[in-house]
Amino acid sequence: MRSRRVAIVAGGTDFFPAQGRRPIHHDVLDLTRVTALGGIAWTSPDSLRIGATATWTDVLRADLPPAFDGLKAAAREVGSVQIQNAGTVAGNLCNASPAADGVPPLLTLDAEVELAGAEGPRRLALSDFLKGPRQTALHPDEIMVALHIPRPPDHVTSAFGKLGARRYLVISITMTAVVIGLDAAGRIDVARIAVGACSPVAQRLTDLERDLIGVTPSEVTITPRHLASLAPISDVRADDVYRLEAVPAQIHRAIHRAILRASFRAGGDHG
């Protein structure tokens, strides 16, 4: 693998569009032929493994706690059913688009990636793996083997919001994922907020997360300071001003959706 160029393919949903009709003059390594790279399973009570060839449809069908609802919501928004049936979570990360649907929810889940290569296996936090648009920490001789997600606190819920100019098959203008927990008094005790398509790499808003602890959902206030780390661009989908303006609205809505879902599950105030 080190001695010659090899293209890695799994679902093919990024590989072929990028290839266009240019000829393929190198080898193609199909990860889907390696059974061990598939599946979604708890490898221990505290760690979920998503294999490198697990598709978005596999995510949707997996029995996972409410903390993963945001990831499932993102799975439903990846392209179309056709894309979800073929495209893999790991491929979405390796493709490293700033608008990758999977990244914000996986950031809020504190996902780690497992890489394997000639130098042996290694693990990286997802935020360290993604280096920039179309840039990752993957060495030329490495492949991604799996993602690992530590079990989130039992009481947290999650949500994902994607903003696009049409309903299906759309690249995000902005997107937001939240993982939220409330204590017995209804105050936020877990807050993980990630925003995609507003910086070269999707990112967690750690200042905001810190300020949310101890407040009730109705008291959530988002200030420009909380968004200072974002650096949206203007492109064909929207301008930078719009993106910065949409993000707080999306975060508010995602927090409320996550909490509504929690109260619905608990048979709370809707019951």
Add this chain to the structure above:
Amino acid sequence: MDKQISVDSIGFTLNGRAVEAQPVAGERLSTLLRDALDTRDVKVGCDAGDCGACTVLVDGAPVCACLMPAHQAAGRQVETLAGLVTSDPDAARLARSFDAHGAAQCGICTPGMLVSAVALLRDTPQPDEAAITNALGGVLCRCTGYRKIIDAVALAGTEAPQPEGDGHTGVPIPRVDAAAKLDGSEMFGDDVAPAEALVLRVIRSPFHHAGFAFGDLDAWVQATPGIEAVLTHRDIPGKNCFGVIPAFADQPVFAESICRFRGEAVAAIVGQADAIRDLDEAGFPVIWTEHRAALTMAAALSPDAVTLHQSRAGNVMCSGFVARGDAEDALAQSHVTVEGHFTTAFVEHAYIEPEAGFAEMRGGRLELHVCTQAPIMNRDGLEEILGLPAAAIRILPTAVGGGFGSKLDLSVQPYLALAALKTGQPVRMAYSRSESMMSTTKRHPAEITMRIGADADGRLTGAAFDGRFNTGAYASWGPTVANRVPVHASGPYLFPDYRAEARGIHTHCPPSGAFRGFGVPQSAVAQESLFDELADRLGHDRLEFRILNALENGQPTVCGQVFDQGVGIRACLEALRESWQTERAAAAVVNAQATGRMRGVGVAGGWYGCGNTSLPNPSTIKAGVRADGQVVLHQGAMDIGQGSNTVISQIFAQALGVPVDTLARIGADTDVTPDAGKTSASRQTFVTGNAARLAGEALRAQILQMVNAAKTSEIHFGQGAITVSDGAAAHRIDLADMAEDGEGYVLGAQETYDPPTRPMDENGQGHPYAQFGYAAHLAVVEVDIALGTVTPIRFVAAHDVGHAINPALVEGQVQGGIAQGLGMALMEEYIPGRTENLHDYLIPTIGDIPPIETLIIEEPDAHGPFGAKGLGEHVLIPTAPALLNAIRDATGVQITDLPATPSRIRAKLREHSDA
């Protein structure tokens, strides 16, 4: 060894049968299925997972075959439409339902839709609308507006009532050509070439404006295995110039020294299929020199701009002009005037079938199979380019996977023809999606300034319209846009004084050409948006203001043309009155309780002249009766999905007096079917329809005369004989004894119709069209104030079609047109060099089109066949302004720059709240 590893033979199950194949590394499953396994019901629309046309089931799961490495099929079950319809009960009931509900128009997306729907019904036998849109959200359709597809899936399994009777005009019979679209056997441009055909690849400019020089082409051909030839302008035996309007023909087949837009062709490579597959275009010997480009009209009109064509000073291609009375004086005297400046974007036709075809030499003649809207115009263009007489060229149109105006122009035709001539072998090519998007025509971007005045009673006094249209690097249909816009920019309203000018401006952009409406959808955005502002200023209800000013029979248009019958705009607008009132009241209730989502209702009217503007545009229809009693209709009006095969058959059958299913149909083929003109200008139902009516009547008269029977007699075609029943008497005409003509007909008729028009004078006064069709749309939307997103809730569309030849096809046209108008209004913006694919260039998906109620208005037209008027383009003219007016109603802000993306709406809302 450092060679590409070829994958060993793989085996899998294709439609229930074991198959073996030898894919190369990285081969797409779609390619393997189509080329190696001849499974051509798998359609390729984008090769990027953006359109879903190639959807197949792999182990029961829908996937895009264009995104699956072929070798992943090993050991699995692959199912495609052609297999499913013969063996799967869900597929069979879906196909019946698609037929009954008119869910297939051109048919190119139908395999993807049906296959996806089969997977849905296997999981969810009775899906609701949300489940249907989720399941079909990955398949794009550009024709139907999706609503009939949703209906067909929701109602699959319930037998729809079949229309009874003879299928004459007024009856919503299913399409006469539906079967092939629903079982995967329809053959489109890329489906007809023999397996051994050479493949052609065009080399195109990567720059908007560039010079170039070739290296040693002969040496490159020698050094590149499998390449047969390279074609350049030196290989053109005739003129290296084409254009749809002879006086403006200006486009080279191959650029000679300068490329004027990104995507312009400089050479074509012809080779064995494998060689073209393995071709690295980067190695082709051409050196580019990029030049400064003018991509906007402002840049092209600036004093230091490069002149694109020396004969067109200042980059002004041409202009159109209409003036009546004194607009400036009328505006000065008006009680209220409004003024606005509007811009619209390049809009891509985005048919799901990229241009494709194949050419071969047969008996010394060139035969070209191609998806086209205009076979005779294709032949005319090739005569010039190839230097061949018409008799040496035969055009055999394939099924057309959507056209909308762009497939009127030449695209693949000259390249294929030149390659077949040069090599003597069959040659095929299909444009890639990005090649199609960068090199074929677009809707003209417009920059419009308009002023409109009214008196104190709310009656229109005058209007002044100044529009410039980015016509790109070459003329194409730009002159038509420049001519049509001033005639139509008034809308269907009475203006005593009027002045309108439209200019086409050359830029280093792809050529703008014909796209459903020829510039009128753009001008309607300006005029209908300003009408709302005017009505508000006057304190008039917005709909009633339009009704008050609607053109009536006996009143002159802005061209001074007076129709004493058939003016249906008032009836269209009045048909919306009830919905307008109830939807406005409902919106008020919603908005009183709203937090962040505001509802709005908008209306807009429109009109469109059917047929060429003040120019002859005849159609001819021929029919024959064979000795065995079969009536054969030679129907040359290209059916690009809109339904002319069905409509023309219905008209002819009614005129002849036989059930429509009596007819056998021969399609367009320049050798055997007379010229029915181009499928454009909403002319086929009107113009070819009249030719069909005349031909049917002529054949009927001939038969009746043979037995001297009364005009009211019934004619029956039986085996080898015609029976004519004249009250009590029955006459029999034995056909077996009659002499056959050269085509095997014992009886025949051929008739031509050309609409009566008259030229316009220097002020645009005259009779540009024999008939107009009229339309009014109502749109209900909700706007998310924080995010600027627009959710269309409902449309009501009233269309005066004179007489609905086929009400189901009318609905199909209306729904499809609204979807295109919605796209133009809310999301579509082609940017050369940036949005050359269907994920950066967005068209509506199945989740974007709300329910559409179609109100058919029948204000008969004296010239139309059985009173019918054209419809194809009218259907999107009011859509964008109705949506913009609904957004304004919801938010108070007027969007003047299209498309109204969330970003643009929020910018206006910010401005509004700051003010």
